[in-house]
Amino acid sequence: GDSVTQTEGLVTLTEGLPVMLNCTYQSTYSPFLFWYVQHLNEAPKLLLKSFTDNKRPEHQGFHATLHKSSSSFHLQKSSAQLSDSALYYCALRASSSFSKLVFGQGTSLSVVP
């Protein structure tokens, strides 16, 4: 079945340092990958989604590249901000299963001064 694995648990970073949250996946079919972000006591919101070509999606300074060879869609940002502190989910939608999103376990990012 389809599955997503993320960097475990809590990642704590100092403001200004680069961010990298890992996401790897398993899927029988060509999947579409997404990153969702959930700030404390808020609803999850879409941050990025993969493209079918080699374009690299970017939003709010975050970017991610889909690497089919390594089954990865890592989330990166060059410089962490305090407001980036949130729970980040990597999610997969297999092309064979319309409408169903499979989420990773989530990575909590804490950015400190």
Added chain:
Amino acid sequence: ETAVFQTPNYHVTQVGNEVSFNCKQTLGHDTMYWYKQDSKKLLKIMFSYNNKQLIVNETVPRRFSPQSSDKAHLNLRIKSVEPEDSAVYLCASSYDWGNYAEQFFGPGTRLTVL
């Protein structure tokens, strides 16, 4: 304002009781979803409806039943709650059920079962 709205925000009940949660979206979307977010923040799909028709029904206990009166509303009823049902229930919607359709989430209903 266009968004996904959920009521109630919180609900505390006892084992064996019946509860109902409401979800309404004003985005004009055709597809709606229910997710469960447990205490470890694991987020799992429960049901998905497209234009009032059930299209995804994950393996959830029979005491859970979704109800859709029109494509803008998707409610969730739990017939006899169990302690493991304590979680945040998130409703979401998307334009359609295609691969690229962004899902918009509501703020969630936090259920506590005593």
